[in-house]
Amino acid sequence: MSKHLQRDLEDLHRGILALASAVEEAVNGAIRALQQRDVHLAQQVVVGDDAIDQQDNRIEEECLKILALHQPVAIDLRRIAAILKINTDLERMGDLATDIAERAQRLAELPPIPVPAALQRMSDLTTAMVRKSLEAFVGPDPHQAREVCRLDDEVDQANDEIIQELIETMQRSAQSTEAALSLFSATRHLERIADHATNIAEDVIYLVEGEIVRHRPEALSGDMSG
Amino acid sequence: MSKHLQRDLEDLHRGILALASAVEEAVNGAIRALQQRDVHLAQQVVVGDDAIDQQDNRIEEECLKILALHQPVAIDLRRIAAILKINTDLERMGDLATDIAERAQRLAELPPIPVPAALQRMSDLTTAMVRKSLEAFVGPDPHQAREVCRLDDEVDQANDEIIQELIETMQRSAQSTEAALSLFSATRHLERIADHATNIAEDVIYLVEGEIVRHRPEALSGDMSG
Numbered sequence: 001m002s003k004h005l006q007r008d009l010e011d012l013h014r015g016i017l018a019l020a021s022a023v024e025e026a027v028n029g030a031i032r033a034l035q036q037r038d039v040h041l042a043q044q045v046v047v048g049d050d051a052i053d054q055q056d057n058r059i060e061e062e063c064l065k066i067l068a069l070h071q072p073v074a075i076d077l078r079r080i081a082a083i084l085k086i087n088t089d090l091e092r093m094g095d096l097a098t099d100i101a102e103r104a105q106r107l108a109e110l111p112p113i114p115v116p117a118a119l120q121r122m123s124d125l126t127t128a129m130v131r132k133s134l135e136a137f138v139g140p141d142p143h144q145a146r147e148v149c150r151l152d153d154e155v156d157q158a159n160d161e162i163i164q165e166l167i168e169t170m171q172r173s174a175q176s177t178e179a180a181l182s183l184f185s186a187t188r189h190l191e192r193i194a195d196h197a198t199n200i201a202e203d204v205i206y207l208v209e210g211e212i213v214r215h216r217p218e219a220l221s222g223d224m225s226g
Numbered sequence: 227m228s229k230h231l232q233r234d235l236e237d238l239h240r241g242i243l244a245l246a247s248a249v250e251e252a253v254n255g256a257i258r259a260l261q262q263r264d265v266h267l268a269q270q271v272v273v274g275d276d277a278i279d280q281q282d283n284r285i286e287e288e289c290l291k292i293l294a295l296h297q298p299v300a301i302d303l304r305r306i307a308a309i310l311k312i313n314t315d316l317e318r319m320g321d322l323a324t325d326i327a328e329r330a331q332r333l334a335e336l337p338p339i340p341v342p343a344a345l346q347r348m349s350d351l352t353t354a355m356v357r358k359s360l361e362a363f364v365g366p367d368p369h370q371a372r373e374v375c376r377l378d379d380e381v382d383q384a385n386d387e388i389i390q391e392l393i394e395t396m397q398r399s400a401q402s403t404e405a406a407l408s409l410f411s412a413t414r415h416l417e418r419i420a421d422h423a424t425n426i427a428e429d430v431i432y433l434v435e436g437e438i439v440r441h442r443p444e445a446l447s448g449d450m451s452g
Binding site: 063064068071073078084174177178181184 | 303410
């Protein structure tokens with residue numbers, strides 16, 4: 001690999017790590033806004049998505065520039081194709097954090113209902129998955145990538161607990177239906193953020209080991225609630 | 227553009243059009259399975275996702291091969307980067323069709339509840355968006371791409387109607403909560419398929435006009451139900 005290409009790749013890595021941090025912060029903020037009925041914080045997350053989108057655009061342009069300039073082949077080409085995909089995953093995660101923040105705004109207008117305890121755990125697991133999936137890519141570290149896939153099982157478990165609790169809330173009181181449904185949506189968005197982290201981890205495993213795991217979810221994670 | 231590159235690009239176009247047809251068929255099948263409580267059809271959709279995943283892998287490998295072999299620049303490079311993204315969108319749509327089919331399987335085990343009438347309309351609109359977004363890309367036809375973005379508004383409207391009807395169903399009878407929630411999930415998956423089609427359309431507009439619309443959803447479509 002030329003020195004120039006190596007330097008450009010390192011810049012790209014720094015760029016997607018920064019993007020991942022911004023996404024992690026957005027997810028944390030959205031969940032906190034949900035739990036604390038904090039519409040101001042929710043609004044901050046919604047507004048902050050612009051910066052995430054700009055970072056995403058910049059990284060995509062950077063990738064295309066590197067492809068045109070260095071015309072990399074073999075593993076370097078695969079790494080840049082992977083960055084293009086990871087970049088899209090991160091941008092979509094940012095959109096999902098915004099979706100959660102919008103649910104928080106709606107929830108704040110409705111009569112309060114109990115927020116399932118497992119939501120905090122699910123949120124912590126999900127942001128850990130985002131961070132670890134990126135570390136796995138930059139490493140590259142397929143061991144860490146497999147840990148991300150394993151964590152997705154725990155997310156699914158937390159998700160199942162939350163859904164069960166929300167069903168019970170809805171069955172207890174018809175007035176709580178809409179609020180419970182908003183929480184249900186927010187939980188779904190969170191689950192999907194974890195799925196994107198899993199996509200990244202699976203791409204890392206493919207990149208390093210050449211083994212396609214992404215289309216064999218049964219080998220890696222269970223799903224009871226799709 | 228060299229003759230070889232042009233031929234390879236045409237092959238790629240044929241490949242993603244075939245993949246889009248397979249996805250469209252999967253979505254149609256999943257929704258029919260949902261409406262008719264047809265677990266056999268649902269199972270076919272779940273099993274059929276393997277073929278979609280294989281097509282997706284093949285197209286990705288083809289893109290990387292073309293990048294390494296022809297080292298395209300400028301618009302050709304952008305087209306191939308776009309195909310990589312569209313390919314991922316299509317694969318995710320296939321996964322979402324599978325998610326809907328799994329909801330259909332679960333629904334068939336629960337006491338029947340009325341399926342909202344708008345679901346068929348939403349499904350027809352969504353599969354039309356998938357088809358049109360790919361036609362817009364192959365054209366390339368930014369006019370058609372904008373039509374896709376417009377249709378997404380209609381999908382959102384149908385989605386709102388369905389959610390309202392499901393809330394009423396849940397409020398009428400606590401026994402119907404779980405079935406209504408499964409239908410709610412399936413509707414969300416369908417909405418997300420429409421979002422992927424919108425992503426493709428926005429990428430087409432960017433590709434042709436250089437205008438980034440994908441991060442300005444307010445200019446293109448409303449969202450009442452995120």
